[in-house]
């Protein structure tokens with residue numbers, strides 16, 4: 001039986017050694033645990049990581065994130081080995097858009113352009129004209145001719161926010177992220193009362209009532225940039241709490257408060273259980289055993305690549 005390496009530092013050292021030996025790169029999302037972010041070669045949001053995945057010369061990509069992100073990395077690198085520490089690390093938002101139901105909607109509106117948020121399965125991407133992330137969504141929507149009607153999927157909150165920003169009416173898929181729908185407005189306003197000088201910042205996957213009270217709405221990287229460049233020193237942050245690790249590193253002297261969740265939990269904030277399925281031990285195991293691997297059919301990858309490529313050209 002394989003000996004389990006328990007010690008965090010030892011485990012991180014082993015991961016770094018294996019990475020070197022195997023010419024592997026570790027891409028980690030901001031929502032990953034700090035001990036994973038510490039051994040990553042690149043940390044970023046969906047768009048930044050997709051760009052890194054497209055540029056890498058490594059033989060193996062270990063994607064410390066969720067399934068659709070690793071799939072995107074594979075689609076961008078069909079000949080490389082792409083590993084995900086836990087194959088069960090899914091996404092409630094991606095799961096809220098099953099391909100068969102979405103295909104039916106698309107068939108009902110054949111004249112519509114289909115714009116999909118990157119948080120969807122590879123199969124949904126094959127049904128899309130163009131993919132977007134929260135960093136570039138506005139630009140992508142604006143690139144579509146004004147007279148062309150649009151279906152936007154799967155996130156209805158982001159879709160509603162984009163309709164307001166761009167003035168475009170869109171047909172929205174009724175999907176959402178459980179983490180971004182978990183914020184409590186009442187509790188948030190309570191926290192704000194205790195910190196009246198705080199800026200409220202939110203990810204556009206959050207519900208409308210949260211976005212309405214936010215001083216800034218933007219993607220994960222947009223929020224990081226805002227906090228760094230703002231003259232304010234206290235922020236209430238409405239997105240997955242994992243972002244706070246990188247944010248605090250960027251602004252050690254500023255106060256960051258996670259927006260409270262409706263449910264009482266140990267950290268009183270919102271965490272993505274899917275993202276947290278990856279652990280340092282699983283990362284080590286997957287790099288050592290080169291498993292679990294993301295395997296996709298060639299035809300699926302070719303079809304899904306087109307709308308991602310279009311997005312990259314516009315980003």
Ligand code: SF4
Nearest residue numbers: 091092093177179272
């Ligand atoms: S935070 Fe939401 S959208 Fe992001 S991976 Fe988790 S469930 Fe999916």
